[in-house]
Amino acid sequence: MAEVTQSKSSIKTVIEWFGTTLGQIIVAVVVPVITGYVMVKGFIFLRDGEAPKYVIALVAIIWGVGGVALIYYITNWLIEKLPAKWMAKLQPFLFVGPAVAILSWYMAIPTVRTLVTSLYDRTGEVFVGLDNYIAVFSERIMTVAFRNNLLWIVFGATLSVIFGLLVAVLADRSRFEKFAKSLIFLPMAISFVGAGVIWNFIYEVKDAASPQIGLLNAIWVGLGGQPQAWTAMNQPWNNLFLIIIVIWLQTGYAMVIFSAAIKGIPGELLEAARVDGATEVQVFFRIMIPYIMGTIITVATTVVIFTLKIFDVVWVMTGGQFATHVIATQFYRQAFTNQNKGLASAIAIILVICVIPVMIYNLRQFADEEAF
Amino acid sequence: MKSAKSQKRLSDFIINGSLLLLVFIWTIPTLGLLISSFRTRFDIQTSGWWKVLPHREWVQIEELEIPEGLDPDGIMTIEGVTGTFEEFREGITDPDGRQIIWSGNKRLATIRISDERWVFLPKLTLENYGQVLAGKTYEIKTSSGDIMTVEGDNFVGAFLNSITVSIPATIIPILIAAFAAYGFAWMKFPGRKLLFIMVVALLVIPLQIALVPILKDYVRLDLNGTFLAIWLAHTGFGLPLATYLLFNYIKGLPRDILESAFIDGASHFTIFVRLIIPLSVPALASFAIFQFLWVWNDYLVALVFIGAKPDVQVLTMRIAEMVGSRGADWHLLTAGAFVSMLLPLVVFFSLQRFFIRGMLAGSVKG
Numbered sequence: 001m002a003e004v005t006q007s008k009s010s011i012k013t014v015i016e017w018f019g020t021t022l023g024q025i026i027v028a029v030v031v032p033v034i035t036g037y038v039m040v041k042g043f044i045f046l047r048d049g050e051a052p053k054y055v056i057a058l059v060a061i062i063w064g065v066g067g068v069a070l071i072y073y074i075t076n077w078l079i080e081k082l083p084a085k086w087m088a089k090l091q092p093f094l095f096v097g098p099a100v101a102i103l104s105w106y107m108a109i110p111t112v113r114t115l116v117t118s119l120y121d122r123t124g125e126v127f128v129g130l131d132n133y134i135a136v137f138s139e140r141i142m143t144v145a146f147r148n149n150l151l152w153i154v155f156g157a158t159l160s161v162i163f164g165l166l167v168a169v170l171a172d173r174s175r176f177e178k179f180a181k182s183l184i185f186l187p188m189a190i191s192f193v194g195a196g197v198i199w200n201f202i203y204e205v206k207d208a209a210s211p212q213i214g215l216l217n218a219i220w221v222g223l224g225g226q227p228q229a230w231t232a233m234n235q236p237w238n239n240l241f242l243i244i245i246v247i248w249l250q251t252g253y254a255m256v257i258f259s260a261a262i263k264g265i266p267g268e269l270l271e272a273a274r275v276d277g278a279t280e281v282q283v284f285f286r287i288m289i290p291y292i293m294g295t296i297i298t299v300a301t302t303v304v305i306f307t308l309k310i311f312d313v314v315w316v317m318t319g320g321q322f323a324t325h326v327i328a329t330q331f332y333r334q335a336f337t338n339q340n341k342g343l344a345s346a347i348a349i350i351l352v353i354c355v356i357p358v359m360i361y362n363l364r365q366f367a368d369e370e371a372f
Numbered sequence: 373m374k375s376a377k378s379q380k381r382l383s384d385f386i387i388n389g390s391l392l393l394l395v396f397i398w399t400i401p402t403l404g405l406l407i408s409s410f411r412t413r414f415d416i417q418t419s420g421w422w423k424v425l426p427h428r429e430w431v432q433i434e435e436l437e438i439p440e441g442l443d444p445d446g447i448m449t450i451e452g453v454t455g456t457f458e459e460f461r462e463g464i465t466d467p468d469g470r471q472i473i474w475s476g477n478k479r480l481a482t483i484r485i486s487d488e489r490w491v492f493l494p495k496l497t498l499e500n501y502g503q504v505l506a507g508k509t510y511e512i513k514t515s516s517g518d519i520m521t522v523e524g525d526n527f528v529g530a531f532l533n534s535i536t537v538s539i540p541a542t543i544i545p546i547l548i549a550a551f552a553a554y555g556f557a558w559m560k561f562p563g564r565k566l567l568f569i570m571v572v573a574l575l576v577i578p579l580q581i582a583l584v585p586i587l588k589d590y591v592r593l594d595l596n597g598t599f600l601a602i603w604l605a606h607t608g609f610g611l612p613l614a615t616y617l618l619f620n621y622i623k624g625l626p627r628d629i630l631e632s633a634f635i636d637g638a639s640h641f642t643i644f645v646r647l648i649i650p651l652s653v654p655a656l657a658s659f660a661i662f663q664f665l666w667v668w669n670d671y672l673v674a675l676v677f678i679g680a681k682p683d684v685q686v687l688t689m690r691i692a693e694m695v696g697s698r699g700a701d702w703h704l705l706t707a708g709a710f711v712s713m714l715l716p717l718v719v720f721f722s723l724q725r726f727f728i729r730g731m732l733a734g735s736v737k738g
Contacts, residue, residue, distance in 0.1 A: 095555030106608025191669030
């Protein structure tokens, strides 16, 4: 009994000791050091550890997610120990700081670094001025890529928007709305790589003597044609067969946004037009389209930006062969296959220049809101 | 009155008909893959996946040895039909509608007799999934008739890698973005507006801009091919949108809740953890689904920052590699591709509502 009381009181002294300034400082140093040590150990275990895969997976997830939470928690704990004046000054930087640091490291500073690299040659040592940009606009492989990207935007983006609108309008008036929307939306969950595999079963070609296992060729041969290598022949129109894959993937996105916009059109407006004798086609073009024009522009912009950066589909389906390269695949090829960082950086900068109008529009919108 | 009614019925028919036609076209590609993944290696290579539907097909009913003393260079009579070697190679149809085919060369061959019949029950198998998931071996018959044993493909490792990459690469940016969104929405500090303008400006910057410099940093820091490297990369690329979306949501929360919490003496951190996070669950969930699908399906970022390390390879890389190197192993590819779609499809269908809400918030603003 006496022993228990004694140990209790010794715990008390320990806690009291931590209450002193010196104790607080020591704790404030020791806790982050221990945390840092555990984090580094975890990193080394994950990088070099020989544990079974699922153990590594579990440790990695706990280490990664828990680690970030812990860093916030401990830093805040330290900040809250400071005098109130300091705390008020420092706490916002705890909240915003990590995001700003990561954004700077991964997006803002790289933009400048890439801009600088684009002015140097492939080794990054000799300054060449605008030579890389001249090469980008004059070399044939690059002009082909630009032409293809144009095809992607003209056909891919436009048809995604048109099909999305079409499905949204039809579904809005159909009994099967939920069912139809779910299935058209489903490809959104599939990766481009997976989509590539899926569409191989549509485009596959076998020689004329054997049965066709690709659906498109089976139909084509059934109608009396010769088997076609759809993604390789008739350049540049073979690009369209790659574009179809992305239309298939993106239509669901456009549809969902349009569907919400259409539901926002006041019913009285449509009713009034119909009572006045407008046909359905007139209602669609004269009322619905103007009413949701803002949404159409937003969706179109999003889809165009997305199409501009298209990479995976081309890379998996053709690898850029048969004149199917686009800007992003050329970027990858120059940067990592040809090791020409200068030219690759110039390509990346051109991609950025393409999106600058949208960026300015976004910033204007933001400035107009003024609620900040 | 009557004509108006029938007109309504007609337009209903057109609307539902064209909608269902579009749905049909949209579904066929995926359906084709799903069906193919249950077919045998031989079937995938030799007939279209739609052959699982009832159809008429030549079915072999008998296989005979070549009768003794037959001269392949002259005219032969087999099973009651006569013809030359070339004709038998092509196949000769006998009066009963059976086809007799000489299979093989002149000296080494068998006679195959087949009949055209309706085939209703497709041959389906789970073997492909077994080979993909458990890395079982399988046997293939080469054109010369030898049997070759080939290793299946172990997707479990890549699947676990995909999970290890995706879960933290979803939660970390959300956590960081939520803190930042709260800071921008409810705290006063110098440079607040300027920093937020940076977030808005970075919304549309293509990630290609960062690949070369970040790879350089990773090589210098010896981070390349680690999970940390790819989490951070996905965090960086996902942060602008995450911060922007969550900022819009958190800013819209009623101010009085916060003020009363302040009066009660709660710190920013407590308010954030106890109040803001629980209140923001719908927005957090929306973005989480978005980011998860994006990371799970990503190929480019993984290719650049994992690239050379096969044991960290994620599913999309594994599949893309198979498309390239094992173009003939379609049976593995189909099952593998379907395994890779499983998790996103489950997430997608169970949380569709949140996903759509997130997309609406993202596009109406951005």
